[in-house]
Amino acid sequence: MNGRGYESMHERFRVNRRDFLKVGTAVGAGILLGTPDAWAQEQESKSPAKPATNLKDHLDVPRTAHSLPGPFPGRVVEIHDPRSVVEGQPDGAVIGTMFGQGLQALTGREPTESFQLLFTPDDVVGIKVNPVGGGLISTRLELVDAIVTWLTANGLPRRKIVIWDRFDYMLQDAGFTTERYPEIGIAGLQTMDEAAMEEGATDDSRWLDARGKHVSEGRFDREMSYWVDVEAPQDRNYLNQHVFNGKDSYFGKLITRRLTKIINMPVFKNTGNGISIATKNLGYGAICNTGRLHQRLGFEVNTEVSAFPCIRDKWVLTVVDGLVAQYEGGPMPNAQFTYDWQRLYLATDPFALDMVCQQQIVAKRKAMGIDVNEHPRYTDYLHYGEKLGLGIADAGRIEHVTV
């Protein structure tokens, strides 16, 4: 229990109200809470049984040559360069070199051959960034630049690249604009109107259409849903934030209908006792109506969403931005817990990657005197991924390469 470094500037540091509303955990439960008695009833009613899902309906879809865990199951490359970021300031040239070295260490091939291993010029490639906490702990533009340079140098037109996240305005906040990335698509799966969430607000016109439906409904694929037998809160704030509030969490149409490949670019940060890195960036970033899932399924959402063919067969590479990392207070940005980590991680196997990162964040938390509950529940989802054939989570079978 020694020195739990003070936590939770959930509340601040380049974070505004909409950031809180969007990223939270257990939103549904939070809405219900209010008095100690209500709180007690909520705790009492919790069932440890896992809710039913429709995952099994999708597991029989035949795998492709690009299905997870890709050509390098269990291999994780970590590349470190102390010049990459100094006092929070990134050096784009150094970062570009790091990416090239990391890619070669992962594939054992030159950049063009690496490209050909994972892509063709006909692909439409989605770069899933993490824009939460724009500027402080979000995916660095310099690293995205390096990826774009690699893709385009090997024949992929800029118009066939889409930088995306779940929320459109966060992309803007983090610097992912059409001005910064001409010809490249910038796409949020949905919008959310923070002003409509203020107490007493009555204008819903920016997120509700004339039919009383969320304006982003059409951006989700009603034919591809992660169905989970968990109710969602039925209030307007939840709907504003999550687009739907039934038992379906629909995948974004961008993913199901446009993208043919996905590069995942999360950042290196914790979420409570666990991490919010590779599998969480896509697990909670590719679907809507997620607030209801945190409490009942938690990290298992990461695994099950990754197992859907629209993710499993398109997600070919993960590049973790560990240039600036955060060991406590995540997933929201907390400046006092960030540090220059000066590392990138590359893998085609996100489960091996997350296991390596989990171990490193636990070590960092211990070193900084933060309480660490190492209960297996915080890594069970990675072993679940291994059971589903999506990657390697057994530490003894992971090949961790450092450059």
Place this chain on the structure above:
Amino acid sequence: MRAPPSPPITGLLITALLATAGPPAHAAAAHHPEAAGPLLRFSAENLYGRIDGGAELFLEFGFRELVIQEYRSGAVKLELETYVMESPLAALGIYLAKCGHETPVDGLAARNTGSRYQILALKGDRYLQVNNFAGDAALLPDMTALLNAAVAGVPEAREPDIWRLLPAADQVAGSRRLFRGPYALEPVYTFGEGDVLQLGGRIFGALADYRDGSGRSWTRLVIPYADAESARSAFRHLREHLDSYLQVVREGPDLLAFRDYRSEYGQVVREDSLLQLDIHLQALP
């Protein structure tokens, strides 16, 4: 741990106190912080809207109201958050859950820890945070002045009785924590799902770390239930819902010992209305 009623919070009150306090003690701060924008109030019903994902811990400890006032010091924004908790013990619980290794800031008339980014403070039933978005160290005197004004008139709480249930010998300094439910216990240990210790958001428990003879640390948790039957019920509930990763190695009517996923041992003992839980033991007691 009852304390006299604290004064109500108003922006005018803090502003007036700041005005009478004179200029900040350090010359580096060239501006007096001035209130900017409305005073925002959050109740238990809408706290999640402010600290989504973090409200549960406050509610678990016992939360009454959050009052937020933004200030400007020159061109820089400061923000003062005052959490009025149900009791001084609830405020202490939140403070200890967030303070970590305390690094007090000079000149503050309340228990505190902080840096140029943020100061956390505790007085009576109030848990306070002042946030400095820019992290400018020159604003530390302004941050201190805001907090001093906010805690003025708030009665100090006396040392809580619950600490007496934790042995003083070999206790690791700064390791004491409070809990009132599963959210506060989450970073510590997982005994089972949900409120497995039947705390109900009403019963406070306390914990501290200890050093054994080899210098390794273990942790003791104590929970004083209302009566022996409540403690007995909680013990039974824990036994029946013990986390599946904990393997029972010894048990009796009021004793339960287990080995955990790290091959460390734990022991739960009920004595009258008290439940005592030791974890991270290197051997069976």
